[in-house]
Amino acid sequence: AKVLGGFAKAVGKEKVLGAFRLGTKEPEKERGRTFKDWLLQYTDNEMAHGIFDTIVSTLAAAHAYEISAAAVFSFFVAMKGFREVAIPPRGNRVNMENLAKVITSNGGDVWTNCPATRIVVGGGKATGVVVQKDGGEVEIASQVVISDIGPKATVELAGEDKFNEDYLRDTRTKLKPKPVTMVFVASDRPLWLEGEPAILMVVGARRITSVIPLSSISPQLAPPGQHLTFCFGSPVSNETRMDVEVEQGQILLDLKEQFPLFEEHGRVIKFDSRNIDDELPEMRARVGEGIGIETPISNLYNVGDACPAPGYTGSNAAAETAKRVAGIVGKRFKPGKA
Ligand SMILES: Cc1cc2nc3c(=O)[nH]c(=O)nc-3n(C[C@H](O)[C@H](O)[C@H](O)COP(=O)(O)OP(=O)(O)OC[C@H]3O[C@@H](n4cnc5c(N)ncnc54)[C@H](O)[C@@H]3O)c2cc1C
Structure with missing residues (x-):
């Protein structure tokens, strides 16, 4: 509401707000144009464009002239305009530690500082991972592999030859990491x-x-x-x-x-x-872009901000993918040995 209020003041035109509301009702109608072009239909007021460019580039991972109006509208719908913003005073690590406690209190193990060096694939299926631990390499057999390192890095760990050309093309064209x-x-x-x-x-x-x-x-x-x-x-x-x-x-x-x-x-x-090729960019995909959680390799899933549901971005997107993949895995696999 605050954002729209500031916008109204800057532009001074109720019709723009009306068009904005319409846009959020039918985001798909605006897929063919950038948000900047959408706004130019109603105003070329520099302040109005500045306000929206700041919001869009901060929250949707691209400038208003780089992202579709449909994506921006879907973001405002899904994230409810980002009205509730929280900054954990002791950092997000606290959230990770709380999640780790759930795993350990249910009999699981959490290994840190053990980078995965390979995703083991055989017969078109993911069957485990190899990780570095205590100076050596350990292979862990598993029924399912869930990767949070981004689809491009996942492809590297599993081997490019295991993926079909469509999927590899998507990793090149649909992921635009935010510098x-x-x-x-x-x-x-x-x-x-x-x-x-x-x-x-x-x-x-x-x-x-x-x-x-x-x-x-x-x-x-x-x-x-x-x-x-x-x-x-x-x-x-x-x-x-x-x-x-x-x-x-x-x-x-x-x-x-x-x-x-x-x-x-x-x-x-x-x-x-x-930079755009940093292992940890601000986000791995723009709002409205990204690739799916499924991969062409059975039992291998991606979670994280590269696979956002429509309108989601950043850590919210990452958390949403984790819930989705956990739902699939919970239905498809029973705990036990691989
Ligand atoms: C400065 C900054 C500010 C941000 N502010 C916000 C914000 O205000 N709101 C918001 O929603 N989002 C924000 N983001 C974006 C948000 O942090 C990311 O979208 C989110 O962290 C993505 O989560 P993820 O789980 O997909 O991946 P990541 O958080 O990138 O986690 C991937 C993890 O995989 C690990 N890894 C990599 N390779 C391997 C390997 N081979 N083996 C094992 N582990 C490996 C990495 O070390 C990393 O810990 C910000 C990002 C940055 C950089």
């Missing part, structure tokens, strides 16, 4: 809003799209006696490799322009850039 540059800024005075958990979405900056006063949420992460601000920056194109130095330079200019206190009171403590 991102993050910056952590320490300051002896708050750069923006202190004491409040909040996200600032920035419109019209060179690269920065969102800002989080991290020390308001996780004070333990800040250097002693300092404030910590965390910003995300999106490159102009999510299609091509970003030039990391250029991105960081533009973000530095943004910091100076957006935060008057930065130059005197702040210092960058860390840049973290994830």
